[in-house]
Structures are given as structure tokens and as C-alpha cells.
Amino acid sequence: MKNKFNKQTKDNLITYGMVIAAFIIMQILLSMGKVSSLMEGLLVPLCTYVILAVSLNLTVGILGELSLGHAGFMCVGAFSSALFSKCTEATITNSGIRFFFAILVGAAVAAVFGILIGIPVLRLKGDYLAIVTLAFGEIIKNFINVVYLGRDSKGFHFSMKDTMSLNMEADGEVLIKGAQGITGTPNDSNFIVGIVLVLVTIFIITNLVNSRTGRAVMAIRDNRIAAESLGINITKYKLLAFSISASLAGVAGVLYAHNLSTLTALPKNFGYNMSIMILVFVVLGGIGNIRGSIIAAVILTLLPELLRGLNDYRMLIYAIVLIAMMLFNWSPKAIEVKEKISTKFRTSCKGKKEV
Amino acid sequence: MKKKLLSAVLVLTMSATLFAGCGSTDTETTETTDATETTDATESTDGASAEGTLKIGGIGPTTGDAAVYGQAVENAAQLAVDEINAAGGVNGMMLELNFQDDEADAEKAVNAYNTLKDWDMQVLMGTVTSTACIAVAEKTAEDNVFQLTPSGSAIECITHDNAFRVCFSDPNQGKASAQYIGENSLATKVAVIYDSSSVYSTGIYETFVAEAANQGIEVVAAEAFTADSNKDFTVQLQKAKDSGAELLFLPIYYNEAALILAQAKTISFAPTFFGCDGLDGILAVENFDTSLAEGVMLLTPFAADAQDEATQNFVTAYNEKFGGTPNQFAADAYDAIYIIKAAAEKAGITADMSASDICDALKTAMTEITVDGLTGSGMTWTADGEPNKAPKAVKIVNGVYTAM
Numbered sequence: 135m136k137n138k139f140n141k142q143t144k145d146n147l148i149t150y151g152m153v154i155a156a157f158i159i160m161q162i163l164l165s166m167g168k169v170s171s172l173m174e175g176l177l178v179p180l181c182t183y184v185i186l187a188v189s190l191n192l193t194v195g196i197l198g199e200l201s202l203g204h205a206g207f208m209c210v211g212a213f214s215s216a217l218f219s220k221c222t223e224a225t226i227t228n229s230g231i232r233f234f235f236a237i238l239v240g241a242a243v244a245a246v247f248g249i250l251i252g253i254p255v256l257r258l259k260g261d262y263l264a265i266v267t268l269a270f271g272e273i274i275k276n277f278i279n280v281v282y283l284g285r286d287s288k289g290f291h292f293s294m295k296d297t298m299s300l301n302m303e304a305d306g307e308v309l310i311k312g313a314q315g316i317t318g319t320p321n322d323s324n325f326i327v328g329i330v331l332v333l334v335t336i337f338i339i340t341n342l343v344n345s346r347t348g349r350a351v352m353a354i355r356d357n358r359i360a361a362e363s364l365g366i367n368i369t370k371y372k373l374l375a376f377s378i379s380a381s382l383a384g385v386a387g388v389l390y391a392h393n394l395s396t397l398t399a400l401p402k403n404f405g406y407n408m409s410i411m412i413l414v415f416v417v418l419g420g421i422g423n424i425r426g427s428i429i430a431a432v433i434l435t436l437l438p439e440l441l442r443g444l445n446d447y448r449m450l451i452y453a454i455v456l457i458a459m460m461l462f463n464w465s466p467k468a469i470e471v472k473e474k475i476s477t478k479f480r481t482s483c484k485g486k487k488e489v
Numbered sequence: 490m491k492k493k494l495l496s497a498v499l500v501l502t503m504s505a506t507l508f509a510g511c512g513s514t515d516t517e518t519t520e521t522t523d524a525t526e527t528t529d530a531t532e533s534t535d536g537a538s539a540e541g542t543l544k545i546g547g548i549g550p551t552t553g554d555a556a557v558y559g560q561a562v563e564n565a566a567q568l569a570v571d572e573i574n575a576a577g578g579v580n581g582m583m584l585e586l587n588f589q590d591d592e593a594d595a596e597k598a599v600n601a602y603n604t605l606k607d608w609d610m611q612v613l614m615g616t617v618t619s620t621a622c623i624a625v626a627e628k629t630a631e632d633n634v635f636q637l638t639p640s641g642s643a644i645e646c647i648t649h650d651n652a653f654r655v656c657f658s659d660p661n662q663g664k665a666s667a668q669y670i671g672e673n674s675l676a677t678k679v680a681v682i683y684d685s686s687s688v689y690s691t692g693i694y695e696t697f698v699a700e701a702a703n704q705g706i707e708v709v710a711a712e713a714f715t716a717d718s719n720k721d722f723t724v725q726l727q728k729a730k731d732s733g734a735e736l737l738f739l740p741i742y743y744n745e746a747a748l749i750l751a752q753a754k755t756i757s758f759a760p761t762f763f764g765c766d767g768l769d770g771i772l773a774v775e776n777f778d779t780s781l782a783e784g785v786m787l788l789t790p791f792a793a794d795a796q797d798e799a800t801q802n803f804v805t806a807y808n809e810k811f812g813g814t815p816n817q818f819a820a821d822a823y824d825a826i827y828i829i830k831a832a833a834e835k836a837g838i839t840a841d842m843s844a845s846d847i848c849d850a851l852k853t854a855m856t857e858i859t860v861d862g863l864t865g866s867g868m869t870w871t872a873d874g875e876p877n878k879a880p881k882a883v884k885i886v887n888g889v890y891t892a893m
Contacts, residue, residue: 175603179596279686279715296711297695313686317623317645394595395627396645398620398688401716402553402594439600442589449552 146340149425150333157329164325172439178393180435181328182386185335187415187431188424189382192339194413195422196348197375198355200264203251203271204383205408207244209399211384212391213278213310215240216319219392220309221285223320233322237331237388244384247274248377256372271409278399283310315398316391323392331389332428335382339424342378351375418459433459541840543579545570545829546610547588547822548601548625549617555593558818562617562639563588564811565803565819569826572806579830582840586826591616595624602628610634611844612833612851614825617818619643619688626652635848637829639821643688647874651848653855654874655821655828655864657790659692662765663740664700665880666693666788670736671704675761675786678709680734682725682749684741685713693740693765709734714745722749723756730758739764743771750781766790769817772888779888788880790864791820792890800863817864824862831858 160177163169186208193201215236226232251270258266282293286306293299297308310316342348350371353361362368391397401407415434419426437455441448462468547566549559570586578584587608589601598621605613613629613636616622622641629636630649638646638654642662647654657665670676679701684690694711701708709732712725726749729737737753737760739746746768753759764787772779793804793814803823807815815823829851836854838847852872860868865878883890 171603171606172600175599179600276715276717296691296698298698313691314643314688315620321627390596394599394624396595396620396623398595400594400620402592403596439604442601442604446551446590448590 142344145425146336149336149340149428152425153329153332153336153428157325160325176436176439177325178323178328178389180432181325181332182389182393183412183415183431183435184332184428185386185389186383186412187419187427188332188335188339189379189386190412191416191419191422191424191427192342192375192379192382194416195420196339196343196355197351197372197379199256199372199376200260200413201267201376201379202264202406202409202413203267203269203274204379204412205404205406206267206271206274207248207380207383208387208390208408209271209274209278209404210247211240211244211381211387212397212404213316213387213399214243214384215388216316216391216397217283217309219320219322220316220318229320229322232320233327233392236322236392237385240384240388240391241381242384244387245377245381247384248380249373252373252376252380256369256376268406268409271404271406275399275401275404278310278315278404279313281310282308282312284308313398315396317396319391319395319397321392321395323389328389331385335385336424336428338378338382342375347371347374414456418456418463420463542583542585543833543838543840544609544611545584545586545826546602546605546608546613546615547586548591548598548605548613548615548621549588550593550621551588551590553592553594555618557816558640559590559593559617561816561819562615562822565807565815565822566614566639566826568803568806568810569823573826573830579833580837580839582838584826584830586614591618591621593618593621595621597621598625599628606632606634609844611840611842611847612829613637614639614822614829616641619646622646633845633848635844635851637825639825640818643692650872650874651852652874653870653876655825655862655868655876656817657766657878657880658875659689660696661875662788662880663693663696663698666738666740666763666765667697667700667704667706669788669880669882670738670763671701671706675763676734676736677705677707678732678734679706679736679738680710680712680729680732680760681708681738682712682714682722682729682741683739684715684719684745686715686717687741689742689767690740697738697740719745720748722752726753726756726758729760730756734760736761736763739768742767743769743774747771747774747777747781750785751778754781761786763787766817772885772890773814773816779885782885783888785885786882787885788882789817790878790881791817792881792883792892794890795892799861803863820863824860824864824868827862828855828858828860828868831860 186204190204193199218239219232219236222232255263255266280294282297282300284291284300284302284306286303288303291300291302297311350366353366354368354371358368415431416427419430438448438452441451444451547563549562550556551559551563566586570584573579574583587605589604591598591601598616602625613634615638616625617640619641622638623643623645626636626646626649630651633651636652640656641654642656642659644658644660646652681694683694698708710729712728714722714725739749739762746764762785764785766789768787769789769791771782804815807819832851832854835858836850838850855870856872862868869877881892883892
């Protein structure tokens with residue numbers, strides 16, 4: 135028992151160490167001015183995708199439910215926090231404090247949506263759950279695309295038609311402009327905040343997994359009937375894991391929204407394409423494997439950018455590399471070969487030691 | 490063990506790519522310093538006017554849903570660059586174009602911009618779509634890089650003083666359309682069908698409605714559709730028909746307009762159809778019965794069938810090189826490169842100037858030049874970045890665009 139605990143702690147420490155090492159290396163390179171602008175610009179998105187991948191791993195890997203609506207929660211977090219930042223830009227001038235509250239707002243709103251959606255959705259299982267979450271993700275995106283919100287001296291105005299029907303005073307300012315989304319969000323995200331959020335996410339999830347709650351959640355995943363017979367409250371634990379996962383996706387959305395000055399809910403960034411992209415990170419990195427998700431998210435985000443030299447063939451090569459990586463990681467034959475090599479490697483090491 | 494090995498390998502590759510990235514930048518920087526040194530050397534020896542290459546970056550969607558526009562811009566810009574280089578360049582300085590894909594996504598556009606920055610871009614011609622343009626404009630303002638967007642039509646695209654555009658802004662088009670309809674008394678009852686999920690379409694729609702009131706036009710029906718439901722328009726058309734509209738305003742792109750025209754015929758609804766520059770290209774839609782478009786009016790700065798020499802030459806050259814008829818985006822991009830040329834000549838840009846110095850020089854030059862291009866003659870710019878040119882209205886008669 136003690137041995138197992140140590141192994142887990144060691145495993146977590148490697149994950150933290152990896153993130154911190156990457157951070158230190160990047161900081162040193164940045165201070166030496168040896169990082170290309172492309173790489174520098176990618177640092178915050180990398181943190182965003184790592185948080186998304188790790189948080190989805192909680193639903194898919196630990197809870198064992200396939201969710202295809204993760205981008206929807208990211209969208210909610212992004213829009214709620216961007217709205218908060220725009221509204222309070224004049225009152226809270228310290229960008230650090232404002233961003234801290236924006237993160238809390240994004241996480242809280244996404245968590246509320248997670249609970250609301252989780253209540254009906256988590257009654258389903260397997261494929262059905264996947265399809266319903268997919269639908270919810272699309273509903274969120276489409277809903278945001280028709281929302282018009284303005285503010286003037288009389289308070290907030292809301293419409294679902296167009297900006298004219300907001301009936302605002304002359305001093306009014308349109309905050310959310312339907313399909314045009316939110317423009318002019320302050321640029322508060324930076325690499326340091328991103329890394330801190332990544333570490334917090336990993337901390338929350340690894341601790342959750344190794345706690346009493348996490349064991350209950352995993353028991354539900356492995357055998358629902360057995361778990362129920364032991365007196366585990368299935369709905370409660372499922373909802374808990376689902377909403378934590380949603381709120382962390384919301385945090386990623388906050389980071390995303392405050393990195394770009396324009397925020398629109400397009401199929402490209404908050405549609406099911408994105409949900410599937412996040413799922414690809416999780417599956418490639420290994421379902422239930424936190425460190426794997428981090429590495430997969432980093433590689434798959436960097437890859438299309440590093441392939442820019444190939445021009446029009448870029449997305450084709452990206453797809454081929456993705457297929458090759460999946461095969462290398464997960465095809466039974468490849469696993470067999472890798473195992474053979476590693477046993478050989480191990481026996482030869484042992485042999486040397488004995489000699 | 491296996492997992493550890495794998496993760497170790499992956500971490501190694503990761504750090505390798507990071508370093509590889511840095512390495513390439515290093516070499517690039519040294520190369521440029523070499524290049525500038527040689528330019529300096531030549532200049533000091535023979536005192537000749539500026540030589541070398543001016544690096545123009547381009548950003549637009551060359552893959553994905555909006556690829557048609559990005560590719561048109563890329564091709565036309567390349568065509569203009571080749572022409573200028575063949576004719577001796579700008580003040581003896583060659584132009585070089587590097588066009589990066591942004592998939593019409595704000596985040597990818599910023600990545601593309603950073604890639605171009607690593608390439609030591611001096612002037613930016615982009616981006617093609619509005620959302621991406623707003624995100625990039627924020628970055629160019631920060632870095633003080635001159636930006637000229639061929640087709641980013643949202644107001645926010647050029648809020649900063651370093652950004653200019655070639656096309657009309659969305660509000661401008663809506664206003665111009667309403668004024669045109671009002672002044673020529675084409676109709677008093679107007680119905681609008683617009684795409685509520687498109688920035689372009691909603692932008693035009695809103696200003697159209699605002700200006701319509703001043704022109705004595707009554708908007709009797711305003712029906713929206715979204716990108717997810719852009720195949721069946723019978724409900725919207727039926728409502729427009731029931732409202733008794735004399736004119737149907739379509740501030741949308743041509744592929745949806747083609748469907749609307751076909752479906753309007755099936756319910757025998759035949760008002761006057763009026764559109765904006767998005768409708769340009771409707772005659773080239775595959776399997777589209779061009780007789781349906783008979784009598785359609787549109788405000789567009791460019792028509793590929795126009796008879797003037799410049800347009801004819803451009804269309805022939807484009808067709809020879811890339812195949813197909815260029816659309817309005819291509820014309821905007823072609824003009825954009827010539828505008829950069831005109832401004833660079835006015836400001837006396839040299840290839841060894843930094844992007845920031847070039848930006849300051851071009852900012853003033855832009856307000857002083859007058860350019861005759863494909864999308865308008867005698868184009869001038871104000872310091873806020875908006876172009877001054879007259880919109881042209883064309884009508885489709887016997888399957889060709891005819892000026893009105």
C-alpha cells in the first residue's frame with residue numbers, strides 16, 4: 135500500500151516537474167531573446183489547450199463518460215469573463231486583480247452550466263451521452279451568436295434580434311454584438327498566469343483522483359452496479375466530476391478570451407470541431423493519463439504551426455502525422471513491438487548490472 | 490517503463506522542436522543582418538538609390554470554409570507583385586510576398602502574423618476576413634507595422650492609425666445601398682434576408698435599416714438565417730412575399746443568393762433583387778441558371794466583365810496564370826499591392842528601413858496618394874484608414890454585368 139502511494143506521488147511530481155521545467159526553459163530563452171515571435175505567441179494558447187485536455191481527461195478518463203461538448207463550456211467561460219472584463223475595465227484598473235476575478239467568474243459560470251447540463255445529460259450512458267453533450271455544445275454556441283447586450287446610463291439592455299432593438303440611449307455601448315461577439319477584451323493573459331493555471335488544474339485533478347471522491351468516481355466508471363450496491367451516490371459523484379471538468383474548461387476559455395482582442399463563437403473555435411480536437415488530445419495522450427494529455431496537447435498545437443513551411447500541404451501532413459502517431463501509440467501490434475523492445479532493453483540492462 | 494520511455498522521447502522531441510525553432514530564427518536574423526550589411530556596403534560605394542527587397546506579408550484563409558477568398562487574394566497579390574518586379578520594382582527595390590494561412594480564425598491569424606514577423610516582414614497586406622483582421626490589427630498596432638487589409642470590412646479592423654483598407658466598410662455599404670435605392674426611387678417597401686451569423690451581413694443590414702428610415706424606405710420584413718441553415722429559404726421568402734415588398738435586399742454572399750433566386754422563382758415571387766459586393770460572382774456559380782439573375786442589381790466596386798483596359802488585362806492575366814475568373818477579393822488584393830507601391834514611392838521607402846520606420850512613413854504617405862485601381866478610380870484615404878471611392882452599381886442584363 136505504502137509503495138503504491140509513493141509511486142503515485144512520484145508520478146505526479148514528474149508531471150509537475152515537466153511543466154515547471156518547460157516553464158523555466160522558456161523563461162530563460164525568452165530573457166535571452168532566443169524565442170521566435172511565433173513561439174512566443176503560442177505560449178498562452180498552449181496553456182489553454184493543456185488545461186482543456188487535462189480537464190476533459192477528468193470526464194473521459196476518470197469518470198469514463200464520452201463528452202463532446204467541452205468547447206461549449208470553454209465558450210461560456212470565455213464570454214462570461216470577457217463580458218466581466220469589459221464591464222469592469224473602467225472600475226478595476228489593476229489588470230492583475232481584474233483578471234483574477236475574471237477567472238473566478240469564468241470558472242463559476244462554466245460550473246453552473248456544467249451542473250445544469252449535467253442533471254439531464256448524466257442520466258444517459260455511452261453513445262447517447264456523447265450525442266446529447268454534442269447538442270448542448272452546439273446550442274451554447276448558437277445561442278451566443280444571437281445575443282445582443284448593451285449598456286447605457288439606464289443599465290443593461292438585452293435583445294435577440296439586432297442592435298437596433300436594444301433601444302439604447304445615445305451614450306450606450308454595445309457589449310455583445312451577436313455574431314460579431316465581443317471586441318476589445320483587455321489583453322490580460324500571459325504565459326506566467328497560463329502556467330500557474332495549468333499547475334492549479336493538474337493539482338486539482340490529481341488530488342481529486344487520489345482522494346476518496348476520486349476513488350468513488352472511478353468505482354462508478356469500472357462497475358456502476360457494484361458501486362451503487364456499496365452505497366455510492368452515483369448522481370452526486372458523476373455531477374461533481376462533470377462540473378469540475380466544465381469549470382476548468384471555463385478557465386481555459388478565460389485564458390483564450392483575454393489573449394485575443396476579438397471573441398466570436400464560430401464553429402472553428404467553439405464548435406464541435408474544437409470539442410473533437412480536445413478529445414483527440416486526450417485519446418492520443420492516453421485516456422486517464424494526465425501527463426500524456428499534456429504532451430499530446432502541446433505537440434498537436436505546435437505541429438500545424440511548425441509545418442507552416444509546407445504551405446498548402448500543411449493540413450494534409452498534419453492529418454497523416456496524427457494517424458501515424460495514433461497507430462504508433464495505440465495499435466496492438468505497435469504496443470507489442472514496443473513492449474518487446476523495452477523488455478529487451480531492460481534485460482540487457484539487468485544483465486550488465488549483474489556482470 | 491514503456492510509458493516513461495515514450496514520454497522521455499516525446500519530451501526530447503518537444504524540446505528539440507523548440508530549439509529547432511530558435512535555431513532557424515538565429516540563422517534568419519544573421520542572414521538579414523548580412524543582407525542589410527551588403528545593402529549598406531553597396532549604398533556607401535556607389536550611392537545608388539534603394540535596392541534589395543521589400544518584404545510584404547499576407548494573411549488569409551487558404552484552407553477551410555473561406556478558402557475561396559484567401560486563395561483569390563493570394564493569387565492576385567502574387568500577380569501584382571510579379572508585374573511590379575517585372576517592371577523594375579518600387580524605386581528599384583524588388584517586392585517579395587509571403588502569404589500565410591489563417592483558416593479565417595483569429596487565433597491562427599495571430600500565429601500567422603507571428604510567423605511573418607519571424608520572417609522579418611516589413612509591410613502587412615491582410616487579413617482577408619474581418620474577425621481575424623481585428624485580432625491581427627491589435628498586434629500590428631502594438632508592433633507599429635503598417636497594415637493594409639484588402640477586404641476586412643468591419644469597422645474595428647482599422648481602429649488603429651497604422652491600419653488602412655481597400656474595400657468599403659460594412660456600414661458604408663449598407664448606407665450606400667439605402668441611399669441608392671432611395672435616390673433612384675427603386676422601391677418604398679423593402680424586405681431584407683440576411684445572415685445573422687455573419688459579421689459582414691449583419692453589419693450591412695443594421696446600417697441599411699438605419700439609413701432606410703431617412704430615405705423614406707419602409708423595411709416591411711427582415712428575415713435572418715444562419716450558416717447552419719443556409720439551404721432552404723422558402724419560409725423567409727414566403728414572409729417577404731406576404732409583406733408585399735417591392736424590393737428584396739440581399740446583403741449576403743452569392744452562393745446563398747443563388748439559392749434564394751431559384752427558390753423565389755418556385756413560389757413565383759419576383760421583386761427587384763438588390764445586393765452588395767458579396768453578390769459578385771453569382772454568374773459563375775456552377776449549375777446556376779443565369780436567367781434567374783436577370784435584372785439583379787448590385788453595388789460592387791469590381792465587375793470582371795467591365796470593359797476598361799485595366800480590368801480586361803487583369804482578368805486575362807489572372808485566368809492565364811491561375812485559371813478561372815477573379816472575384817472582387819482578388820481585385821481588392823491586386824489594388825492593395827499597387828497601393829503599397831504608390832505609398833512606398835511617395836514616402837521614399839528603402840529596403841533597409843525597419844518595419845516601424847516604414848509604418849510611420851507610410852501612414853503619412855497614405856493620406857497623400859491617389860490611386861487608380863480596379864476597384865475604383867481616384868481612390869484617396871483619410872487618416873482614419875477609410876478609402877474614398879464611389880460605389881458602382883451594376884445590373885445583370887442578358888447574363889452580363891452592365892454598369893448603370
